Amino acid sequence: MSVITEYDSLLLDLDGTVYEGGRALDHVISAINGSGLPVMYVTNNASRAPEVVATQLRDIGLESAQASDVMTSAQAACQMAAEKIPVGSKVYVLGTDSFRDLAHVAGFEVVASADDHPVAVLHGHNQETGWAQLSEAVLSINAGAQYFASNLDSTLPMERGRHIGNGSMVAAVVHATGVSPLSAGKPGPAMFHAAAKTLKSTRPLAVGDRLDTDIAGGNAAGMDTFQVLTGVSGYYDLVFAIPEERPTYVATSLQDFYSDAASLRPGVQGGFTALIDGSTLVISGGASTATPVEALRTALAVAWSSTQTVTDVRADSPAAATALQSWW
Known part of the structure; x- marks a missing residue:
């Protein structure tokens, strides 16, 4: 079952999630327009009025966006x-x-x-x-x-x-x-609660690129969270993330709205295995077709369930080494 079918609204961050410098990120327009869900754009950027943000969203292809769909900090x-x-x-x-x-x-x-x-x-x-x-x-x-x-x-x-x-x-x-x-914005939960209330949503999905604001805020609001690797927080940030900043789903882009929900959660994938040796997370195995994010989700399942503090990550196979090269 795809992620999009499990929620009744999307609470979307903007910078690094929907666009970057005013340019729509890859797959964003088709992913949002095709979702069929009500959307609220919840942004920490306080420099633009909601009407201006809505115009910018329409200009990049999100033609239904209105000022009432935007909540700024x-x-x-x-x-x-x-x-x-x-x-x-x-x-x-x-x-x-x-x-x-x-x-x-x-x-x-x-x-x-x-x-x-x-x-x-x-x-x-x-x-x-x-x-x-x-x-x-x-x-x-x-x-x-x-x-x-x-x-x-x-x-x-x-x-x-x-x-x-x-x-x-x-x-x-x-x-x-x-x-x-x-501070009124993320990572406080207030904006998320207000956005969900506006949409009359009982099961919203909070979506963002930054662990210490978007994901922490969604988690604080008691919502499931969807991390995209298109903005500020990257692979290593996820490995070392504190519990309050760990997302429900880890995605490469908003296109993963249509991926199987279970496949986006931390867990063994792509033929990889992981273990902790001292304070080092060691990733091994990996199929020839495996992706860097599959190595990441495999690693997160181990790192996040351990009581040991991870301070380093090491590859112990050719496929793992290739994956880690893409983490930077």
């Missing part, structure tokens, strides 16, 4: 702030114009300077953020403003590679103030 941050401070409060938004618009819609007075005495700072990704904007945030927080972050992703996958993410900018503010923000 900026929306979640405004909701979180509304639970902590009174409506009408002054806030300083360290982010894009769309984030400021969302804060205004949420009932806040958006100010431009720490001199306006904001009671909160809302911090989201903006490619134009620089020293001056960060300094206004620091001055506000040092004067007593509460600190909210849309997300804490350290990097953002783009076509040229991993760029600085919001979490890295947040780290500068934390270093200057000693104050850590409340």
Whole structure:
């Protein structure tokens, strides 16, 4: 039975899962359009308004995408702030114009300077953020403003590679103030619960490329999780993953929505075997037609069920050595 038949909705990450730098990743369009399931795009990227994201999705071939199908961490941050401070409060938004618009819609007075005495700072990704904007945030927080972050992703996958993410900018503010923000985005479960509620979904599948946000968040929300190897987290990240960041399924791309569900779970595959020798995970065997991800799922079944800590991986057969060369 294919994965897609076991769920009633898809909660999809965007960067590194659906697209990269605005380009649709391989198999994404056919996989989503052919699923027949309601979809919510749940993204930690707070730099774009839901309407802009929906337009981008339509432009790459996801023609049914609407703003109501998008939930950004900026929306979640405004909701979180509304639970902590009174409506009408002054806030300083360290982010894009769309984030400021969302804060205004949420009932806040958006100010431009720490001199306006904001009671909160809302911090989201903006490619134009620089020293001056960060300094206004620091001055506000040092004067007593509460600190909210849309997300804490350290990097953002783009076509040229991993760029600085919001979490890295947040780290500068934390270093200057000693104050850590409340984060509204993944890996917290709130966005996943809100997305499922919007879709009236009782059995959603959380899909993403990043273990410490997408998968950890879906797991925290009590959902099954589907990891694709098209973005930030790779083969070795999975082997060394802590329990909270281990996905239900390991897939090469969204095309695996249509693969047998059992084949995507960690387990012996492709003629490979694995064992732990000290702190080394040793992979052996392997059929001539075996794939690197089959070696991975075989390795994960052993690594994740062991009480020993794995710090290294070694190949003990030609097929295993070939597979490991593709893990980088």
